[in-house]
Structure formats: C-alpha cells, structure tokens
Amino acid sequence: AQSVTQLGSHVSVSEGALVLLRCNYSSSVPPYLFWYVQYPNQGLQLLLKYTTGATLVKGINGFEAEFKKSETSFHLTKPSAHMSDAAEYFCAVSDLADSWGKLQFGAGTQVVVTP
Amino acid sequence: GAGVSQTPSNKVTEKGKYVELRCDPISGHTALYWYRQSLGQGPEFLIYFQGTGAADDSGLPNDRFFAVRPEGSVSTLKIQRTERGDSAVYLCASRQDSNSPLHFGNGTRLTVT
Numbered sequence: 225a226q227s228v229t230q231l232g233s234h235v236s237v238s239e240g241a242l243v244l245l246r247c248n249y250s251s252s253v254p255p256y257l258f259w260y261v262q263y264p265n266q267g268l269q270l271l272l273k274y275t276t277g278a279t280l281v282k283g284i285n286g287f288e289a290e291f292k293k294s295e296t297s298f299h300l301t302k303p304s305a306h307m308s309d310a311a312e313y314f315c316a317v318s319d320l321a322d323s324w325g326k327l328q329f330g331a332g333t334q335v336v337v338t339p
Numbered sequence: 340g341a342g343v344s345q346t347p348s349n350k351v352t353e354k355g356k357y358v359e360l361r362c363d364p365i366s367g368h369t370a371l372y373w374y375r376q377s378l379g380q381g382p383e384f385l386i387y388f389q390g391t392g393a394a395d396d397s398g399l400p401n402d403r404f405f406a407v408r409p410e411g412s413v414s415t416l417k418i419q420r421t422e423r424g425d426s427a428v429y430l431c432a433s434r435q436d437s438n439s440p441l442h443f444g445n446g447t448r449l450t451v452t
Binding site for chain 2: 228233260265266267268269270273314316325326327328329330331332
C-alpha cells in the first residue's frame, strides 16, 4: 500500500525567501511522484512529476523537486517565493502498476507568502 | 481549449436526498476520474473510467455512490440518500493517455444539511 505524508499543514514564507515543502512517501515498489498546486476556487494543476531517470525534476513556475530513494522523500523547493505562490500544495504518489492516474494524495500544505 | 467542466459548482441538499454531479472532460480524453476532497484533506480516489466502462471503482465508499459514463464522454456521479458526511468537494479529472498528466476540473462543492 502507498501513502504520502506532508510535514506541515501550513507554511508561511517571506517574499523572496526559499520555499521548502516536505513530502515523504511509503511504497512497496518504485513510485511515480507528483506535486500539484491548487489556487483558491481552481482545480488542481500539475507542478511536476518524477517517473524515472534524473532525480531532480524541474517544474513550472520555478519549482523543482528531488527524488531521494534512500530517504523516501520528494521535497518541493523554490529559491525565491513570489506572492503568486500562495496556494495549497499536494504531494501524490502512484504505483507503477496504476500509472493510469489513481493517485494517493497527501493532506496538503497551505503556503502563505508575506510581503 | 476548454478544460474539464464540472456542474454545478455548488450544491446544497438535505440529508436523505439524491444528487447528481456532472463532469465534462476535455474532448478526446478517454480516461476519466472522480476524486473526493474532504475539508483539510487531500483528494481521495473514487472511480476511474476508461471509455464507457468503470475500470476501477474500488474507491467508492459504499453502495450509495454510483457513477456512469454512457457514451464515453460526460460522466455523472450519483449519490443516493445523502448523509452529512458526504459533504466535500467532488473533483473530476481526465487524461488523454497513460503518459499524460491528469487535468482536474474546479470541482463541485456538495453540502448536505
């Protein structure tokens, strides 16, 4: 069985500061890993995904994430926060056998960006 | 182009009533998914359609929940005898193929009073 743990339900960052959102997964097989962002009153939008290959994945809006198998982690970072980054972020995992989109999501991390 | 469309955006119903939630996927997307997002939680998988058939309905919580996709495009999630615990945002997503990302709709917020 797969599961995802996101550390911190709320994160507050200053504009221009580093954004770091933590995600740890549990999976019996090498997983697919995803980060989604949800802006208020909007649908989930894919930020980036890891399937195979390079462990450092770059996504949209300047975000990136690194897959660390030894730590079972897939933390999301952005060097410099912008006010527009205020949103809720979800980490998700999919078993390779379920590559057609059955995702297990974490509980989410709400990001607040302060001026 | 148009994204995944869900209607209504908000639905308030009384306990015990029947509701239908509609999803229009992106044109040409053969795979369609329903998820449920309760307050303070991440989305939870309900059911997946490939074409007209439900390929996996393992996430449906009980037999009060049912979904159809008769022509392989629009899907309807049906909830009978609604309970207050059914209150959540119901999300629909579609994808073109197994290598494509999911495209989510804005969801239907269901409130059962």
